[in-house]
Amino acid sequence: MGSLKELKEQVWQANMELFRKNLVVHTFGNVSGIDRKRNIIAIKPSGIPYPELSVDKIVMVDLENRVVDSKYKPSSDTRSHLVLYKAFPGIGGIVHTHSPYATAWAQARKPIPCLGTTHADHLPTEIPCTRELSDKQIKGDYETETANQIVKRFSGISPDEVQMVLVAGHGPFTWGKSPEQAVYHSLMLEEIAKIALFTLLINPGVKNLQRALIDKHFFRKHGKNSYYGQT
Amino acid sequence: MGSLKELKEQVWQANMELFRKNLVVHTFGNVSGIDRKRNIIAIKPSGIPYPELSVDKIVMVDLENRVVDSKYKPSSDTRSHLVLYKAFPGIGGIVHTHSPYATAWAQARKPIPCLGTTHADHLPTEIPCTRELSDKQIKGDYETETANQIVKRFSGISPDEVQMVLVAGHGPFTWGKSPEQAVYHSLMLEEIAKIALFTLLINPGVKNLQRALIDKHFFRKHGKNSYYGQT
């Protein structure tokens, strides 16, 4: 873990990567990262278009959402990020987008079934979709409750294994060990969501991938027996 | 409010932005802006391809569609714009495109239901679709009647809150406080229209977003209690 300056740089780079990969339109979407030792989060400022984003505009807040050192307001979704960092101690970065295919599944309020190995390479289950928030949650501390709904949905699911979720009627959140990895998961989620829709259009009655094949693909890339990549 | 020269520059910039964002093909589509003090409208000339458009080719007309100072003919849709400026006194810019997803909803003659927060971030209702014009309207002053049909559809709807409409069998019009904001609404309408189609393909029986969530998203970005962005 480096300095806070390095964290801001990482978070800025990850936000720009989100923009370059066409996962966001206008100001929509945001990336954050956390320094677990100091309990400081760096996040995109609210409502700034990506082409105008520079590293010095990245906002740092503490776990109580107090701005540490910035004249900018943090993303309006910051409280959602804080809940997830507290509930999922293994994660180091979070991304929220409105990327079109993943958002369509969220709006359809359907989890994305595991239909192929592109999906199984990344997680060994469906991509979960939260339940709708109650009117009371919406009218209360909405951004906090949005993340509470995610945490509730992850009862019995490991957030270190499943690093993507659809918020019903809203859109996707992804996370990872670093801001960079969280962005990678957003990119992969959009790809998986797109291919899953095309698959259903070709064969509406398609069955899920068989369990043995899901496990094979997931575990050849993850865990102690993995054998993918150079290490 | 600046000079008429600044208005022309704004309208030219907004037309070029429409082109850069891939919302138009060839010469299709146009942006206008109004100087409310002088009652002068600046608009794209008719039938000029975007790569050939320069600021001096932007045409200025008065509210009776008389060209003020240009050798070019204004867009054939100018009379539609004039009707909207007269009927909706709060707006400063108007855009018309044939962007594919929004145009498909217009051709399907269906309003776009509010299925998610990407939509609710921008307006708190469905995106309305006009009724078809009568043969008499079509054979009369067609461009004026097209806008009259929009105004009729907005009976009971605030054009300052709902800034997008689909003209049945034709395509979308959007507006805003400035030409720039009107272009932003065209970009968002196309994104909303695309995600809505994908949502229906995944779940044809999907229900509208719940009222509390629509209001939450709309009013956190608009009105006196908004808290999105830097101001």
Added chain:
Amino acid sequence: MGSLKELKEQVWQANMELFRKNLVVHTFGNVSGIDRKRNIIAIKPSGIPYPELSVDKIVMVDLENRVVDSKYKPSSDTRSHLVLYKAFPGIGGIVHTHSPYATAWAQARKPIPCLGTTHADHLPTEIPCTRELSDKQIKGDYETETANQIVKRFSGISPDEVQMVLVAGHGPFTWGKSPEQAVYHSLMLEEIAKIALFTLLINPGVKNLQRALIDKHFFRKHGKNSYYGQT
């Protein structure tokens, strides 16, 4: 009408425009142009990838498909072009592509119904689809018979008004007064085909645009009472 050198230049430019607009993949697709006074056709050579195409590789043939002055073989579709030039004396350029949306309608063996004004701006009817060729036609002079099938479909249709056609199971042909205009029609056909598919997905029971609106849009852009553009 300029020199044959100018015709080659025009045909080369039009082929490159087809490539730049993403209407072709690899070597698929071709543009030709005719010098009506000299009865000479210039056309893309067979099987040359677009990035390697230069003006000197454009092949000239006479109406009997004899190469005039080139070491290259003309497109394998040249005989189709020749039939169309002979049957439709008003046209100056022809394009054939496998652009995905238009090709899908051709493979579906369905004409594209007129569902909106984007379509009506270009032609006042559906976009026709030929009948399938008989086995005898296929095994005979196939490229000639392909165009014969188009000509047959145009019995009672003016090729100066309807400048697009789908060849069943194959793909689109478009034409125009010049090679450049024929390319423009290919671009518009692809856009119309795309929007028509999206429209059907939103509303499978959608009706055709009303006759008065089709005529209004077509004749404001075409014929002696047109009022679109700068002239």
Added chain:
Amino acid sequence: MGSLKELKEQVWQANMELFRKNLVVHTFGNVSGIDRKRNIIAIKPSGIPYPELSVDKIVMVDLENRVVDSKYKPSSDTRSHLVLYKAFPGIGGIVHTHSPYATAWAQARKPIPCLGTTHADHLPTEIPCTRELSDKQIKGDYETETANQIVKRFSGISPDEVQMVLVAGHGPFTWGKSPEQAVYHSLMLEEIAKIALFTLLINPGVKNLQRALIDKHFFRKHGKNSYYGQT
């Protein structure tokens, strides 16, 4: 057949072309080539993102998957490639991608029917889809068994005529006389898969292309009576 250095160069170029044509996301996908005289295969290293790939990172292995001279691990799919090179002696290059439309057909576990001439220009049959692997195959030597399943599916099919296959629940493999031609087949497969889906959406009951037309298109481009291209 050139030197091994030339083979590495060819394989690197083909991998980069796959990336440039947007057929791969992140590290997914790989291209290999074989020197038939020396029985040496050159292939992409495992898990290296394309922007970081250079010619010296291409790995050479022998037919028993022993690395010849590299500090990098070859693609985790290398054993699949080896099986295909042994079973199909006429091929010189192999490509595996997760390109979205072809992968959707593989996930739908459906062969792509021959619906048009774009397809018939490349192969005279449907694009076959393998049967699912058994749990035993998956838990055994998975990558070898994946290719065994392809070889099984090609019983009675010539791999020199049909150069594309869908692996059920996974994605496409293509091959050709060279790595470059194998990449071309991946590009065409994606295009064919896309147009086939659009065709089904327009006309779900569409019939296959008639046999005479399939043969006409395939044999005007392939075999001793072909007449397409410059040779």
